[in-house]
Amino acid sequence: MAAYDLIVVGAGIVGSACAERAAAEGLRVAVIEPGPVGGGATAAAMGHLVAMDDDPAELALSRYSLQLWEAYAGLAAAEFSRCGTLWVARREHEYDGIAAKIARLAAAGVRARRIEADELYRLEPALAPGLRGGMLVADEAVVYPPRVALHLLDRARAGGADCRLGRRAVALSTQGLRLDDGSELTGPVLLATGCALPELLPQLPMRARKGHLVITERYPGRVHRQLLELGYADSAHGDADSSVAFNVQPRPTGQLLIGSSREFGVEGREVSWPMLQRMLERAFEFLPMLRELQALRVWTGFRPTTPDGRPYIGAVADRAHTWVAAGHEGLGVTTALGTARLLVDQLLGREPQIDMTPFSPARSLR
Secondary structure, three states: OOOOOOEEOOOHHHHHHHHHHHHHHHOOEEEEOOOOOOOOOOHHHHHHHEEOOOHHHHHHHHHHHHHHHHHOOOOOOOOOOOEEEEEEEEHHHHHHHHHHHHHHHHHHHOOOEEEEEEHHHHHOOOOOOOOEEEEEEEEEEEOOOHHHHHHHHHHHHHHOOEEEEEOOOEEEEOOEEEEOOOEEEOOEEEEEOOOHHHHOOOOOOOEEEEEEEEEEEEEEEOOOOOOOOHHHHHHHHOOOOEEEEEEEEEEEOOOOOEEEEEOOOOOOOOOOHHHHHHHHHHHHHHHHHHHHHOOOEEEEEEEEEOOOOOOEEEEOOOOOEEEEEEEEEHHHHHHHHHHHHHHHHHHHOOOOOOOOHOOOOHHHOO
């Protein structure tokens, strides 16, 4: 029976980051992943590194993690592009709310500034006429999440991690877990399984929220920054059965990534053409020139969503040696590195850099 200091279940970007951090601390680490590395929610993500200000706890987590991402700015595999984020105000009340957003971000150490309409169109001439203004967060960036996940797992492996790819964890035990080949591993278990969390730990609620993304052929220079509507947070963190928001990202390849949609209660991975049309019509309202571009691919994915929208990060109170890092929904890429550092700090009995109370699994344990 193999023994470890940490058994990580799931090799998405969160699980890979946790394995890398634990191995870097000198822990004996095992990683269990039945599918491709970074092949779940990580592969379906846009890779936007962004600070969201609507929840103080998530803003603190995002800010902490964004600082850690700076170490990867020069990593070729990450395709790190500091394009900045331009939030677009279409209505007067959205524009009026920018000052409060800037103040909340500033309090967390994130620099942002208001953009008047004339500067908005100098920065992004392709935007639809009549927009009121916006907010620029110039230091934010985008990455290619699956390659980062693979890089992090390679680092974990170089640090001695035992990576059991193609194996599935089928049950937790009092001492560890059992795999689908019948083997038993002992040691603390970290579940970083996203939407699949209830398969091993039904005590923690998790809902899958489906999303669509479109990527275009190469059109360099059409869009320069990550563009979002200022009403995006209402879509991203709301509990409506379905919603769409304007979100367009310029990839370093010259392609454009177009999002976003969110749907509860949908299980199949097939493309929903009515939802796709609804999402694209939203994007066309802000960037009419998108109608002229050729789409290359459409794909879907599922975001893991907790009842209050915050991820579970920490020990499971009623199960000895069981830990969780899951439920990041649309911020998993942004917060992966911070999640890993904070989780391992708790595992080793160190004081985390931010208050972890809002992320405790105990708040939702049933």
